[in-house]
Amino acid sequence: MKTTISHIKADIGSLPGHTVVYEPVVNAVDKYIKENGESLISDYHISHIGDDIQITMVHKMGADNPEIHELAWNAFKAGTEVAKEAGLYGAGQDLLKDAFSGNIKGMGPGVAELEITPRKAEPFIVYMMDKTEPGAFNYPIYKMFGDPFNTPGLVIDPNMHMGFKFEVWDIYNGKKVIMSLPEDTYDLLALIGSKGKYVIKRVFTKETHSKLPDENVAVITTDKLSFIAGEYVGKDDPAGIVRIQSGLPASGEALEPFANSYLVSGWMRGSFNGPIMPVGLNNSMMTRFDGPPRVAAMGFVLKDGKLHGPVDMFNDVAFDFARTEALQMANYIRKMGVFEPHRLPDEDMEYTALPRILEKLAPRFKNIEDKGAKSEMKLER
Numbered sequence: 001m002k003t004t005i006s007h008i009k010a011d012i013g014s015l016p017g018h019t020v021v022y023e024p025v026v027n028a029v030d031k032y033i034k035e036n037g038e039s040l041i042s043d044y045h046i047s048h049i050g051d052d053i054q055i056t057m058v059h060k061m062g063a064d065n066p067e068i069h070e071l072a073w074n075a076f077k078a079g080t081e082v083a084k085e086a087g088l089y090g091a092g093q094d095l096l097k098d099a100f101s102g103n104i105k106g107m108g109p110g111v112a113e114l115e116i117t118p119r120k121a122e123p124f125i126v127y128m129m130d131k132t133e134p135g136a137f138n139y140p141i142y143k144m145f146g147d148p149f150n151t152p153g154l155v156i157d158p159n160m161h162m163g164f165k166f167e168v169w170d171i172y173n174g175k176k177v178i179m180s181l182p183e184d185t186y187d188l189l190a191l192i193g194s195k196g197k198y199v200i201k202r203v204f205t206k207e208t209h210s211k212l213p214d215e216n217v218a219v220i221t222t223d224k225l226s227f228i229a230g231e232y233v234g235k236d237d238p239a240g241i242v243r244i245q246s247g248l249p250a251s252g253e254a255l256e257p258f259a260n261s262y263l264v265s266g267w268m269r270g271s272f273n274g275p276i277m278p279v280g281l282n283n284s285m286m287t288r289f290d291g292p293p294r295v296a297a298m299g300f301v302l303k304d305g306k307l308h309g310p311v312d313m314f315n316d317v318a319f320d321f322a323r324t325e326a327l328q329m330a331n332y333i334r335k336m337g338v339f340e341p342h343r344l345p346d347e348d349m350e351y352t353a354l355p356r357i358l359e360k361l362a363p364r365f366k367n368i369e370d371k372g373a374k375s376e377m378k379l380e381r
């Protein structure tokens, strides 16, 4: 029988402003799951990064199960009560609907669920990012499952040599496509380089995988809060689950993409490109310019429905260089103020407060009368 790992996360209020979760709120979420989850889930773990509380649950009810989603929804509601009493900023921010209606997707929280056939030993890593968007996972997930320079197992392990299948979502048009690597590598990269539009949702093994044929081995939250709410309500701050070892990326191959910092969208007001910084759980506090955007990683092993761990994977000197590099990149790019490419391009600012400023300025614009200059302008825009 399949086992499901459900990871559901939300920002329901933080201290003092989108910096870090408030412990009594985290405790209220934990208490609700402990007291109400016994008949539904076999184990769970509560964690957090920045202003986001994260619930990892193990159960046999499958993905998209209403009772599991409702358990998480009600736990976030219970936490929101405490956040409101304390007067926290953004209390209940990601709970965009008043009442639960069968599936938590589209209601605000981010959801990543894996239905798996557990192996004898089932190690996996849960990644949590803050102040960025789901496309921030495109680069590391491609590297883990598609790039032999990152994952030598693709070359030297016969159990991985056949490659993996990537499910990519076009989040603007609600379409998806399956890409099979290594055959479709260039096509995949043509899509996922546009990380604000095409996002890797899942990775599967191929039917020819000798140890784990046709299994879902990675999943990312792809919920776009701004699309749901129609206005800026914080970045999506994604999370992901990646199964590791024995015909899948080794633990170190699943961490290696983060050994160098790379640029993601989000950071201050969800409106800036900035470096992602891998951190231990005790450094998951968003300070400088509300960041820099961060990623933490928790290593678990699952056995008979019980979770063992987590190991705080980036809490190690081996990632000091990536942290220093991220801070150097932050210093460099911050000097640009509100200029692109530090600030996001216009089309990505659509759901922020910028359009309201531009609307206010619109009446002040007059036609340019200089005919010669007109022919040089891109008037079709």
Ligand SMILES: O=P(O)(O)OC[C@H]1O[C@](O)(COP(=O)(O)O)[C@@H](O)[C@@H]1O
Pocket (backbone or CB within 6 Å): 011, 017, 018, 050, 051, 130, 131, 132, 233, 234, 235, 236, 237, 267, 268, 269, 270, 290
């Ligand atoms: O206009 P407000 O309500 O102060 O919100 C601005 C806040 O939004 C944020 O982008 C929210 O970040 P999150 O996506 O982590 O919720 C912060 O950087 C910023 O402080």
Ligand SMILES: [Mg+2]
Pocket (backbone or CB within 6 Å): 011, 050, 051, 052, 130, 131, 234, 237
């Ligand atoms: Mg957040």
